Structure formats: C-alpha cells, structure tokens
Amino acid sequence: MGKILVTGATGNVGSHVASQLARAGLEVRAFARKPEKVQAGVEVVQGDLTVPETLEPALKDVESVFLLWPGMSTGNAGEVVSAIARHARRVVYLSAYVPGSEDAATHYGDIEHFIRTSGLGWTFLRPGGFSANTLGWAEQIKRDGVVRWPYGQASRALIHEKDIAAVAVHALTSAGHNGASYDLTGPAELTQAEQVRAIGEAIGREVRWEEQPVEEARERLLAAWGEPEFVQSALKAWESFVTHPEKATDTVERLLGRPALSFRQWAEDHAADFR
Template identity: 75%
Template sequence: MGKILVTGATGNVGRHVVSQLADAGLEVRALVRDPGRARLPVEMVPGDLNAAETLEPALEDVESVFLLWPGFTADGAGEVVATIAKHARRVVYLSANVPELAEAPTTHYHEIEQMIRHSGLGWTFLRPGGFAANTLGWAGQIRQGVVRWPYGQASRSLIHEKDIAAVAVHVLTSAGHNGATYVLTGPEQLTQAEQVRVIGEAVGREVRWDDQPPDEARDQLMAAWGDPTFVENALRTWEGFVTSPEQVTDTVRRLLGRPALTLHQWARDHAADFS
C-alpha cells in the first residue's frame, strides 16, 4: 500500500486518522502548517491548503489523500484538487450531510465534491451529520450550569470524531469503496437539551437548558462566525431538526463491524474539556 497524506492532521478528526494509521503500521504523512508545533507520531511536511503550490512536496510518492477542506467557501479548492490529481490516485473527502446537498446543491461541500468527481481521481465521500465535538462550544456555559442556546428540541444523531476517523482509515486501507458516498451518524437521536444533560452527567454536574430566541442567537453567532450565510443555514437546520430529527444510519456498524460510539461515551472521553 502506498503512502497516505492526511490534511487537517491536527484537527478533531485528522489527528485520529493519523494515529490510527500509524498504529496500523502504515506509511503516513501529515500536512501541517508548522511541523515544529505539531506533535504527531508520523512524518510531517509543511503546507497549507490555502496555498496550493505548497502541496507539491507533500504529495511526493503519495497514493491516497484524506482531504479535509478548511473554511466556509470552495475558493481555491479547484487548484488543490487538480494538484492532488497530478500525484495521487485516490482521495477520501470529509464532506458533510447537509440538507442543501439534496435540496439546493450550492454549499462548498457540494462544489468540492463536484470538483473531485471530475478530477480523474478515485474518490470516496464521507458525509457525517452533527459532530459531537461541536458541543464543546457549550463548555463555558456547562461549567456555569446553564446552557442558553436556540432550539432545545432540535434532535440530532451526533457522531464521535473517533468513528469518523475509523471509517476514513477503513476506506483508505481497504478495497471496494471507490465512488461510494457514506452518510455517518451516531447511534441515537438526542435533542440538544438532552445532549446537555448527558454531558452534565459525564462531568458530574447538573446542567439546565435555557431556550434562546433565534433572533438573539443570530446576533451572537454573527459576532462569533462572521458569515451571515453560514449563520442562517445553521439556524434553519436546527429549526428543521425540531420537527424532522436528523436520521440515524447504520453505516459505522456496517463498515466497522461494531456499533457507533454513543454521546455518553464521547462525553466521558471529553469530560476534562468541560471541567
């Protein structure tokens, strides 16, 4: 098996992809902005997806790429995909399972998927739903005992980042996944208010949910994210999950031969982050 390049190697998913590939004894290279600061147990090469010309050295002798695109737009992605296609044979792209992909295919996830489809690369798309790790955004409020956020009854099937990484590693290291799109979720639906309760139980703290008016949340999210389209999409998605909960898939079980990890497990793994 040829060398595997992992982008986003220091992030929530990427660091697990790196460690799981390394544990399996495979030849893996990590693309990082600053090798001097990154602490990874593999070969590291400096590079930045926002500067496609920096990818050439990182792609030397690489057969497969795990691609995680930074940012909220596809600006510059075409050049990156073309550069990857000059060197590698296949790419596993961490996309997203968002309603827009089916209803109004205009998200940057869809744009990058289309670029990859037309690149000549062999490809597999991973479309996770809600990340359990996104609840880390509530950490400060959870420490105070009250989470004030919109749409407490929005129900999601959050997935552990270890499961996303495990599926990525499985796809990167086994045959039969070319041209496949995998929707990945956790094993259960929980409302946002229930998610807070589960995290509180894991850290030994009673946490109350306080439903925030959407208009107030919009101003808060704009200050934090700065992208009005992304904010509106997020609010619309959460509102939709109140009446149409995020579906549960069995993809993790089918591919890995075990159930997906629960939010209870994720919360125990991250208890220190909420302490």
C-alpha cells in the same frame, strides 16, 4: 500499500486519521500549517492547501490522500485536486454535501465535482452533526452549569470524531470503496437538551438547559460570527431539527463491524473540556 497523505492533520478528525494509520504501522505523512502540533512519530510536511505550491512536496510517493478542505470557500480547490491527481491514485474526502438540499451548490458539492472529474478513485464521507460542536457550550457549563441556547428539542444523531476517522482509515486501507458516498451519524438521536444532560452525567454534576429566545440568540451569534446569512442558516437548521430530526444511520456499524460510539462516550472522552 503506498504512503498516505493526511491533510488537516491537527484538526478534530485529521489528527485521529493520522494517529490511527500510524498505530496500524502504515506509512503516513501529515500535511499541516503548524507541524509542531502533529503527534510525534509521524512524518510531517508544512504547508497550506490555500497555497497549492506547498502541497507538491507533500505528494511525493503518495498513493492515497485524506482530504479535508479548510474554510467555506472553494478558492483554489480545483488546482489542489488536480495536483493530487498528478501524484496519487485515491482520495477520501471529508464532505458534508447533501444531494438535492438547499445547499447543493455549496463548496462541498463543488469540491466533490472536482474530484469526480479528476480521474482519481474517490470515496466521500458525509457526516451529519459533529459531537465536537457541543464544545461551544463549554464556557457556559464551566461557569454556570447551564446551557442557554435556542431550540432545545432540536434532535440530531451526533457523531464522534473518532468514528469519522475510523471510517476514513477503513476506506483508505481496504478495497471496495471507490465511488462510494457514506452518510455517517452517531448511533442514536438526542435533543440538544438531552445532550446537555448527558454532558452533566459525564462530568458528574447537573447541567441544565435553559431555552433562549431566538432573537436573543441571533444577536449573540451575529456578534460572534459577523455573517448574517450564516447565522440565519444555522438558526434555520436548528429549527428544522425540531420537527424533522436527523435520523441515525447504521453506516459506521456496517463498515467497521462495531456500533458507533455514543454521545455519552464522546462526553466522557471530553469531560475535561467541560469541567
């Protein structure tokens, strides 16, 4: 098997992709803006996908690429995909595109289109909610033991980043995944209030949910994010999960031959972040 290039190699998912490939004894090269943050023992090329010329040296002798696009704009993604296609044979892309949804024209769909028309063999990973997003509650939990947030009954099947990485490694290293799009979730749906309780159990102390008025949350998010459209989209999504929960899929178990990791397992893995 040829060399595998991992972009986003210092992020929540990419770091696990790189480490899992390395532990399997495969040739892996990490592509990162901050190479000092890549785990020891992995070959690293410094660069930035938004500066395509930095990608060329990283693609030498590469057969497959794990692609994670930075940011919320397609920017020069078409140019990057073309560069990958000149060197590699396959790409596994960490997407979030939902065909037929209101966000069907977002950058995820655009990049999928670039890849589909590039001549590369491809696999798209489409995870739902990330367990790691709950790290946004860490300061409240450490300070007050309370999470004050809207839509406590919004329910999602959050996925552990290790499972996304494991599926990516499986797709990169085994046959039968070309042209496949995989919807990935955790094993069970939990409301946000239940997620908070699970974090409390993992760190050994009670953590309470306190429902925050939506307008108060909007003001707080506007101050933090500064993008009204993005804030409105996020609030609308959380509201929708109250009446239409994100359903768990069996994709992780079907591909890996083991159950997906639970949210409780994720909380135990990250307990230090909440203490």
